Amino acid sequence: MIETRGLAKHFKDVRAVDGIDLTVAPGELVALLGPNGAGKSTTLRMLTTLIPPTSGQATVAGFDVVRRQRDVRLRIGYIGQGNGAGHSQRGRDELISQGRAYGMSVRDSRTRAAELIDSLGLAEVADRRVSSLSGGQRRRLDIAMGLIHAPSLLFLDEPSTGLDPQNRANLQEHILALRARHETTIVLTTHYLDEADSMAERVIVIDHGRIIADDSPARLKAEHVGDRIILGFDTESDAAGAAATLDAPRQGRQLHITTDGAPRRVPGILDDLKAAGHPAAEVEVRRPTLDDVFLKLTGRSLREGGAEATRTPELVEV
Amino acid sequence: MTTLITDTRTVFSRELRPTLRDPFTIIFSMVQPLVFLALFTPLLPDDDGTALQWFVPGIIVMSCLFASSMTGSNLLFEIQTGSHERMLVTPLRRPALLIGRALKEIVPMFAQAALIVTVCLPFGFRFNLMGALLGLIILAAFCIGLGALSYTLALASKNQEWLFWTVQQTLIFPLLLLAGVLLPIDNGPGWLRALAKANPLSYVVDAERALFNGDIWSSATLGGLLAAAVVAALGLGVGVRAMRRSD
Structure with missing residues (x-):
């Protein structure tokens, strides 16, 4: 589904992504884990054709992300960090526009929008202005928009950032249900350890624009921490x-x-x-957490506060 | 399957929908140029009764110019919230994003043009329908180009909104004044006339005046058509490039 070789993105002097080789097979659920600024989102933005790589190659859903942008876009769904729905729009209108953008007929877009509104519990708010929706409702609307064309590959950039624990749990349930039902390949970025731990069967730890570990949460913990x-x-x-x-x-x-x-x-x-x-x-x-793994690999903690929260060596041993 | 036209329609109708759901703002903005016309026209020298013939096409250009230069203003907010990014990930053709957004600003202005013309008819304004329609097509092309440039400006002003407004305000008035929309350029000093000659909008305004007056097969029409085509091509070219590079 995804194949990258030496994928890199440099912003002026900063090597945001510094040579990533990644293979994701159809049906996998992969979490990219790392502190803020590690290069997770930049990687995702290259894979979704939003920004061109500085060097290296990436094939997504069978097409090169630079030369065959439209073919890639047709086959993927993307749920970014922000709100996809325009604030002055109504949710249902946005869903239908989104379907039209993917070449669906008006009728199909309507039907599909109604289905998603129903399954994501948005019936009461779908015909209100997006700006009047709560954070959790907007996030579910974002998910609905990313799913309108039933993509076989879905990217989610920090899907649960800013949500309260209840909404986070709901969202994770939705994503897992989606995968169980449609065998969607899912790539998500997160800096929530528990999220990566509980959802993904494969965690890719990224730091300073490089992959430093890539395995199942259980094996990562057994191998690096115990x-x-x-x-x-x-x-x-x-x-x-x-x-x-x-x-x-x-x-x-x-x-x-x-x-x-x-x-x-x-x-x-x-x-x-x-x-x-x-x-x-x-x-x-x-039992070790993924944070212990990250700490072991980088000497830094991944907990809230991100890369700056460096622990002292004494505390590391205890 | 989609085409550039269906993509443009998708973007256009998405942009227009909130306005249609809440039409009050657009009705209000449509009345503004009428006020302008009513207060400005009596000040124009009108020895031979042709002041309206000269002024009305100019006012129509002015409304479209203001409107399409604002194309990027909605975008600024959508860049912040993330809905622009979501549009960029869809397979929508890039020029359709530019054209659809520009048309959302232009089409209401054409409704306004019809209103202006209708209101002016009892005051002796006369126009050629064929010419006026051709004039609006030329104007639309020019405004699509300008709208695309406004879109590009919004992309460049990401996270610094003041830049958008500063550049937009700084450019729009010289562009307008140097096109002879409000006052004729012909009697101005040489340097001013030279600047006007370099202003593509001058040719569009001249073409609108000729066309509304029924002078269809004139060099003014050709000049306006060329100027509009150049601005449209430039705007779309720059806009598509900017979208590819934006991050």
Whole structure:
């Protein structure tokens, strides 16, 4: 569905996208994850023909994004960061215009608009001015517009930015339902870790315009971070004994063990400690997040605040 | 399948729809030039009773000029909100985006032209229908070019709206005055006449006057046609390029 080689975009001195090789197969749901300014949106804008690459190549839906722009545009849907619907327009009018823009007949556009209005719960607001709609309603209208021509490849740029958690969850549901029903290939950018984690079966981590990791969330976490078992002890001497038994680093009355498949290992560890006479008083299993992965890969956190939120090394270890 | 014409119609009807749903603003703006006409015409020297014959085509050009130079103003907002970006991702042909938006400004002005002409008839204004229609086609071509340039200006003014208004206001009045719309240029000093000669709008205005008066097969018509064609081609060329480069 998508094939890029050395795709790059430079703005004056800034290498916004610095050589990306990417292959996306039909039916995949891929999340591009990275801090603000990492080059996610710029990549998306090149793939959707909005801006020409500085160098490299990209084929989208079978056509070159520079030489065959119209062919690409006919086959993709794009939901940008802003609101697609004009604020002085009415939602239904915009949906019909959008259908016409893709060459659908007036009648088909109307029918399809009505379907989407219904399925996205916009019936009550579709005939009001867009400017009077709430943020969540506008976002659903954007989704409807991106879907009017039932594209087989859909791009979403930060689809849930600015939405409250409830609307975010709704939106994610809609996207997943869409995919289940039509086997749409979906590429979305996000800086919400949980979103990438829960939705995508493939996460591409981008930083400074380059792909630094590309795998399923589970494998990314297993490979780069692993689970962590934290054992607490009543006394320092128990902790010291346990540290010797398990050959694990001790921090005060705590032991930190990094491992794969932690939940399956905990019972055995507890048994071993009991047998050695240093029973644990408490135990906690921490599954890694994608933020841990990003932190491991770049030394920076991806949490709200973006690239600037650099953590100190001490905190990283704990 | 779509063509340049169906694409243009899609863009045009999208642009016009909010206006049609709320027609009050457009009715109000249509009356404005009538006020202008009523207050300005009595000031014109009218020794031989031809002041209206000279002035009415000029006023029609002026309305269209103002309107089409505003093509980019709606766009400024849509660039900010994201709806322009959404249009750019659709397979709509790029010239259709320019022409459709310009026509949305021009077509109401043609309705206005009909109104102006009708109101002036009882005051002795006479015109040639064939000539007037041909005149409006030439005017439309010129205004599509100007509208496309206004669109380009809006793209260039992204995130700095003042730039759009500054450039638009700075250019529109010299363009208007140097075309002899409000006052004749013929008696002006040499430098002013030279500037007027370099102004494409001068040729369009001359052509409108000749055509409304029924002087269809004249060199003025040809001059206006050429000037309008050049401006249209230039505007569309520059506009399409700007859309490709915008980011």
